[in-house]
Structures are given as structure tokens and as C-alpha cells.
Amino acid sequence: MHFVVCIKQVPATTSVQIDPKTGTLKREGVESIINPFDEYAIEEGIRLKERLGGKTTVITMGPPQAEQALREALSRGCDDAILLTDKAFAGADTWATAYTLSCAIKMLPDPFDLIICGKQASDGDTAQVGPSLAEMLDIPHVAYVRKISEIRPGYIKVERMLEDGVDVLEMSLPALITVVKEINTPRLPSLKGVLAARKKQILHWNKETIKAEEDKIGLTGSPTQVKKIFYPPPREAGERISGSTPKEIAEKLVKKLSEIGLLR
């Protein structure tokens, strides 16, 4: 079977700064990592291949330095890696990103069985690209998958995590899932893996390679636009409750909470 994992390279920290002059995010000097949620997608893609045979292809869209994320995925055991990189892809929102990925996946020489994405990226936090990609490829999807209970050619059974429990669902393949961290524990790359990954070729595809329509990629192809970014207003500092004994402190607190109507 052929598994495709879609990943994103993100800043290693979420504490990014806004450039006061331009009002945009300062990206220079911030270390990049594989989106933490995508680590589970990579691991699942590798485990499935190891169990069922076949291969795992990893894809990302990003600047040339995103090759580093793909190299790491290769070192863990992915077989092929494709970097979608083109100046015209820059500034894509979730719609344009999903469209770009869909064009690339349609160009894969081998038909795929299952696409695996992390549930969301740690920078944008949208959780939108996976399901949108499924729609654009006209395949079914299940988001927030915590377990693949059964898989064979043409069939998959999964558990979808919801706020109050779990749905058990089945789909025909090809299909797409987005996974949550419960699904597995990602492995670290082995030395052998790292050495093997160094020798592997990472394909670079641009907008011509994937036959993308110009008006659906990058900033111009994005239906949403960022109007402004700003820091959230800080929460006001509160009140310190103190007393000579824990009993006194607890009673003061309960009195305050009851006064504002929180204890009924």
C-alpha cells in the first residue's frame, strides 16, 4: 500500500514577535521544526508501511529550507520525499495550501491508499488543511483519529475522538485521516536512518510541475486575508489572598466566590 504523509515546518517556539515597523511576524533567527502534531502522522505512516508493506511518501509545501523537515522524516523511515516550493506558493491560506497539496498528490506516479496529516499545525492552529485536501481530492476523510483499528486494501476502520467520546467509523480507501497524539508514540531517528536519509533525493516540485492554476495558489489564490496581527491584551493582575492559616485563606476565597455568584 502507498501511504502519503503531509507535514509542515513550523517555528520551534510559539512565542513569536511582531515587527513593530511592518506589523508582520519576525521569522528570522527562529529555529524551525516539524509541526509536533505531524510527528504522529509520520510515525503512523511508517508503522503502516512496516506492517503492511508498500511505501510512505512525505510531502510538504514551503521554502527551500523546509527540505530539512523532509530529511528528518526520511531518517525516521519514510521512503520518498517531495518539497513543493515556488515563490508563487507563498502566503497561501488553508484553501490555497490544500489546493496546492491536492495538485501535487494528483501528480504522484503511484496511486495512494491513505493520506495522513497531523490534526493541526502549531503555528496556525486551524485544523483545516486536512479535511479541505480530502474534499479537493474527492476522497472521504475522518479528522481527529486516535486509532486505526483495521486497515486493508480498500478499507479502513478508525476511531474519531470527540469531546464526549469516540465514534467508530469505516471508510473505503483511498481516504484521508488527521491524527491526534493518542495514536502512537513517535520514534527517534536511528543513526542508520539518518545516514540513509542523507543519500536520498528530495524531489522539488514547482507550480508548473504540479500543473496548479495560478489563481488558486499563494496569496492571490487565498480567499482569506490577514488584516492585522496584534498581541492579545494581557489579563489584568489579580488579588493575592492571604491569611494566617489555610482555613482562614479558604474561607476568604469561598466568601469572594459566593459574592460574585459562583457558588450555587
Next chain:
Amino acid sequence: MSRIEIIINKCTGCGVCIKSCPYGAITLVDSPHTLESGRTVKQVAVIDLNKCTYCGACVEACRYKAILLQKEEVYYDFKDYKNIWIYAEQRRSEIAPVVFELIAKGKELAEKLNCKVCSVLLGNKIKSLANELIYYGSDVVYVVDDPVLEEFLDEPYAEVLAWLIKEEKPEILLMGATNIGRSFASRVAAKVRTGLTADCTGLDVDLETRNLLQTRPAFGGNIMATILTPKHRPQMATVRHKVFKALPKDTTRRGEIIEKHFDFSKVKIRTKFLEFIKDTTAKVNLAEADIIVSGGRGLGGPEGFKLLEELADLLGGAVGASRAAVDAGWIPYSHQVGQTGRTVAPKLYIACGISGQIQHLVGMSSSEVIVAINKDPEAPMMKIATYSIEGDLYEIVPEIIKAVKAYKGIN
């Protein structure tokens, strides 16, 4: 304009495309012709352009590549787009509480835009819920009641909602940022080729452009962004729960209920629901709880959660946890609050032994009142708390339990 045509010398008249067309726009007519291969066939497919939506289903179905589709991006005249829609998410006939909050916010925006707020109710045997949506402020409720919609599945739900959008042309569509809402909305937005903004915490409108100003946290809550969808309609957003306040239920409110029927026979449904397993470890749904008593590394072990559970039970609340406590195996993941767990916004959040890493804070900092109990007065949680208590939680919490019991008159 989009264009579609049959390439006659490739069409064998096999008729596969007829079955694939969701809109019944294709017929076969007698028209003997010769194929590229030299073979002569009797019939050819004809597309009725009055019925065709250029969806491309036939292009995919045709084995002979005999249908040519050129899609052109059309920016609709926005004048056709009116009203604010709220997706009335329901499961097993229970409407998600966020829906009522969105109706209230929708109503406020509708007054500014001088339009109606409409709810969209999809499901099986759910008609009776429509009045409920009116009592909470909807002017109109669109209902699609069909056995196919018994359980939530992304495919049929997305098909029917995308169809309704094309039929009725709403200007704005709001959905709850629940697991279902975020997955479903993404599929719908991809289908109708419009912008979707995730997990909004602020909404307003620009009266001149009628653009929805969608404000949301990014980078784990470190940055806020205001997003527009200037060139596409409807403007879609998923919205975090408990950000807006529902209107009080008013059974004298009147509204219009419009039943719509969708033909599911042509829709591909490749997902099947098997069963739902309820999470029985949580007595109160964490995301919906008004009061949450939460524990972190400072508990020192799983037994601490017994104490927190006692307080939570007493207050009618739920038990939450930081990632550190979950990773230590003291409590199941379903209790985790924060970036990799649930986002909560209760009226009261009591953080016991939680230092307050940013990843935790983003999941709970919109709580109305925060109480922090920590040995370390410099812990970030202590600095954002409404009430902070420096001390040993194992000394303080039992006293709080006693004081609450005394207040409530329980022995």
C-alpha cells in the same frame, strides 16, 4: 464563464456519465458517429447546460476522456448573498450549546447589516428542534431531515450544506469550533471555494464592505490576527464556544421554519458510522463545564486528583489537568486542558499546582474567574489569576472543601 462539452469522436454513448451526474443534466441521443478508433457507435451524450453546475462528476466518470470541462473562477455579485447563517450542530437530537451563543452574536451582527439570522438544522427526526432555535433568536430555520443524516458524517453533511449555500446564498456562515465543526466546515469551504477562519474569538462587521472581521488566536495564543474574506461569499468562520453569551430562551419568539429536501441518491457516501463509545471517565463534559478544578505537576501523584474530584463534585464542576499531570499518567488525556488538549472557558477555573506554561494558559485563559493555588508565588498562573493563593494545595484545598460545605449547608 465555465465551459463543458462532449468530444463527439471520443464518446461511445456508454451512458456511464448519466448515472454520475447529480443534477440529471445528461441524456443520450441517437446520433451515429465514428470514433477516433474507427468504430461506429449509435448514440452520444448531451449535456443540458440549464441543469449543469460544472461540478465535474461526469468528467471523472468518463472512461474515454470524452468530456472537456473548463472551469472559470466566478466572483459572484455579492448582492445576491444575504443573511447570517448559524450551523445548528446537533448530535442525537441534542443541540451543541455553542449554537445558541452563535445565534445571539449572529443576531447582533444581523442588526448591523440589516438582515436575518437563520439557523441550519441537519439530521434525522430533528424537526422538533427547530422551535428551540427560534426561541433563542433565529428568524428562520432551514431544516433538512433525512435518515442519511442520522449520524454525523463529513461527506453527506458537506454535500447538503454546500447545496443549501448554493441555493440560498448566505452572506456569512458561522459554526461552532467543535471537533465536528472544524472538520466539517473545512470540507464545505473547500467545496464552495470560499474562505474559512478557524476558532474565532471575536467577530464584527465592516459596514462599508460588509466584510466580517474575524479575530482569532494563532501561535498558541501568543498572537491575535484579524482575518477577512473580501472576495468570496459566504464568509465562513468556526467560533470558539463560551466567547459569546446566548440570549435567554423566549418561547413567545416566532420565526419561519423552511424544510428543504435533498436528493442523496447521487451523492457518494464512502464513510460509515459503526458506533459511539461514550467517555465515561468524565462525569461533566469538560468543554461545557461552568466550573473546572484542575491539577498539575504540583499534585505530586495521581491521588491528588481524588481531592480535586471531591471539590469539583461539590461545586458541580469537572476535573481538568495540565499536560504534565496527563503525561505522568495520573489522569486520562480526556481531562487535559491546553493547546494539545481541550480549550475551556468556564466561569470559574481553579488551578491547583499548575505553574501555567503558555500551552496550558491558551487553553483556559479566557475563563471568567481564575483561582491559582501554588507554592511558587512567581508561577505564571499566579500572575494571571483573579485570586492567587500561595501555599500547599494539600493544606488549602481540604479547607476550601470544608468552607464550601459550610456555605452550602452540607455536613
